[in-house]
Amino acid sequence: MPKYIIEREIPGSGGLTSTSLKKIAKKSCDVITEMDGKVQWIESFVTADKWYCVYLAANEQLIKEHAKRGDFPANAINELMAIVDPASGENILSES
Numbered sequence: 786m787p788k789y790i791i792e793r794e795i796p797g798s799g800g801l802t803s804t805s806l807k808k809i810a811k812k813s814c815d816v817i818t819e820m821d822g823k824v825q826w827i828e829s830f831v832t833a834d835k836w837y838c839v840y841l842a843a844n845e846q847l848i849k850e851h852a853k854r855g856d857f858p859a860n861a862i863n864e865l866m867a868i869v870d871p872a873s874g875e876n877i878l879s880e881s
Contacts, residue, residue, distance in 0.1 A: 788827070789848055791838040792861040799833035806831070816855040824851050 801809075813826055824847050827839040842848050845862050852859035 786825075786841045786843060788865040789840050789842060789845065790863050790865060791836075791840060791848060791852070791859050792863075793836040793838060793852075793858045794834065794860045795836055795858065796834045798831050798836060801831070812855050813851075813857070816851055819854065820847070820851060823847050 817824055817826060823842065825841040827841065829836050829838040840848055840851075842851075845864070848862050849859060851857070
């Protein structure tokens with residue numbers, strides 16, 4: 786299933802309390818349940834004014850539907866093409 790990064794502009798996000806974050810997470814999970822699990826939330830990264838959320842979904846339209854139902858912004862939705870980390874460069878065979 787394709788993996789997406791969703792950018793959500795939510796001013797003041799960095800100042801949200803743990804209670805507020807829990808309520809937002811619950812709302813997202815409730816919407817996913819209502820959608821019969823057609824999307825899967827992996828994790829989110831909260832910055833001062835934005836969220837970067839990682840989701841699995843069959844298509845971008847399902848991501849948009851989740852955002853609409855949850856009343857979450859989805860300012861940018863991008864499908865991940867690859868994941869690279871420090872281990873990605875290990876054990877590279879020398880090109881001859």
